[in-house]
Amino acid sequence: MSQRVELLIIDPQVDFCDPQRGALYVPGAEHDMRRLAEMIRRLWDQIEAIHVTLDSHHPVHIAHPIFWRDQDGQPPEVFIKITRADVERGVWRAAQTNWQSRALDYVRQLERNGRYELTVWPPHCLIGSPGHAVVPELFSALRDWEERRFRPVDYIAKGSNLFTEHFSAVQADVHDPDDPATHVNKKLIRTLERADVIVVAGEARTHCVAHTVRDVADHFSEPSSVSKLVLLTDATGDIPGFETRADLFLRDLTARGMRLTTTAEFSVPM
Numbered sequence: 001m002s003q004r005v006e007l008l009i010i011d012p013q014v015d016f017c018d019p020q021r022g023a024l025y026v027p028g029a030e031h032d033m034r035r036l037a038e039m040i041r042r043l044w045d046q047i048e049a050i051h052v053t054l055d056s057h058h059p060v061h062i063a064h065p066i067f068w069r070d071q072d073g074q075p076p077e078v079f080i081k082i083t084r085a086d087v088e089r090g091v092w093r094a095a096q097t098n099w100q101s102r103a104l105d106y107v108r109q110l111e112r113n114g115r116y117e118l119t120v121w122p123p124h125c126l127i128g129s130p131g132h133a134v135v136p137e138l139f140s141a142l143r144d145w146e147e148r149r150f151r152p153v154d155y156i157a158k159g160s161n162l163f164t165e166h167f168s169a170v171q172a173d174v175h176d177p178d179d180p181a182t183h184v185n186k187k188l189i190r191t192l193e194r195a196d197v198i199v200v201a202g203e204a205r206t207h208c209v210a211h212t213v214r215d216v217a218d219h220f221s222e223p224s225s226v227s228k229l230v231l232l233t234d235a236t237g238d239i240p241g242f243e244t245r246a247d248l249f250l251r252d253l254t255a256r257g258m259r260l261t262t263t264a265e266f267s268v269p270m
Contacts, residue, residue: 003196003269006049008216009036010169010202010209010236012138013055015124015131017203023124023131026204026237030135036201036235037141039263044145046268049154049195051188052142053169055125055208056132056157062106063165064123069095079241082118084111102163106174115173116207116245118165127160156188167208170215189219197269198228201235206242210249217256227257234262 015022017029040047060066065075068082070092076082084107086092094103107118125132134142142153159166161179166172170189172182192198198216202209209231217226231253238246254260 002046004048004194005043005046005197005199005268006051006192006195007040007047007199007201008169008192008212009050009052009138010200010212011053011055011125011204012036012134012202013125013131014133014135015129016055017135017138018131021131023122024239026239028237029203030137032201032203032235032237033135033138035263036232037138039232039235039266040138040141040145043266043268044148047145047149047199049151049191050142050145051154051156051191052134053156053158053202053208053212054132054134055166056127056159057123057125058160058162059123059126060162061123061159062103062163063118063121065120066123067095067099067103068092068120076120078120078122080120082107082120084108099163106163109174113174115165115211116167125159154191156185168211168215169208170212170219173211184215184219186219189216192216192228193220193225195228197230199230199232199266201232201263203237204239204242205236205246205249206238207245209236210245213253213258214249217253217258224257226253227259229253229258230266231258231260232263232266233260234264 016026017033068076082092087104087107094100161182164172164174171184176182
């Protein structure tokens with residue numbers, strides 16, 4: 001009897017995967033998603049469930065330039081870091097004065113949590129925009145899988161809270177006490193624990209893939225369940241300038257039991 005294989009695809013959206021239209025394009029992501037679509041078509045009858053996370057932001061967001069102002073009232077350039085010390089010294093402040101205390105609490109909590117420093121991103125994956133959609137070639141394969149298997153893809157939205165980053169599909173980088181969607185997604189963890197093999201792909205390995213896989217591994221009830229995780233190395237990419245984070249993620253998780261393979265090499269264990 002073959003094992004139960006589930007596919008976890010992280011943020012396979014136009015804004016990350018389209019070299020012409022993507023607001024935060026990850027180099028090579030369009031090829032990652034083509035290879036992934038081909039694998040899904042090849043193994044459609046052996047994949048029991050597919051989970052797809054969707055980065056889902058509003059234009060006003062703590063990691064977008066509109067949220068911040070410098071001492072001259074100007075917004076930051078994209079890709080700069082805003083640290084706890086910057087906000088404490090007044091180098092950067094919230095554009096809305098009534099949000100300043102919350103912004104300061106946020107960067108302090110990021111540091112305490114050991115998450116990445118706040119990076120200012122181009123506005124991306126805006127809810128309702130073309131960039132929010134799953135890249136078409138992969139969406140076609142997902143739809144075909146749904147119709148052939150007569151079951152839905154499990155779409156998981158994350159990131160709509162204005163006051164916290166939500167790289168991980170499991171939890172936001174800082175929990176909002178008033179927003180349960182920012183807390184640990186126990187339903188996703190319990191669902192994945194029922195699988196024998198969890199095949200992981202998506203964008204980007206430096207951020208949302210790394211955070212999601214770490215959090216899944218950390219919240220498994222049995223540490224040995226990390227060995228269920230299989231990362232498709234040719235169906236994920238890195239945001240330039242952050243590659244060392246991807247390397248650290250790979251070292252840490254493979255040491256804990258995560259396996260590596262490619263879309264062409266992966267087959268369902270019997």
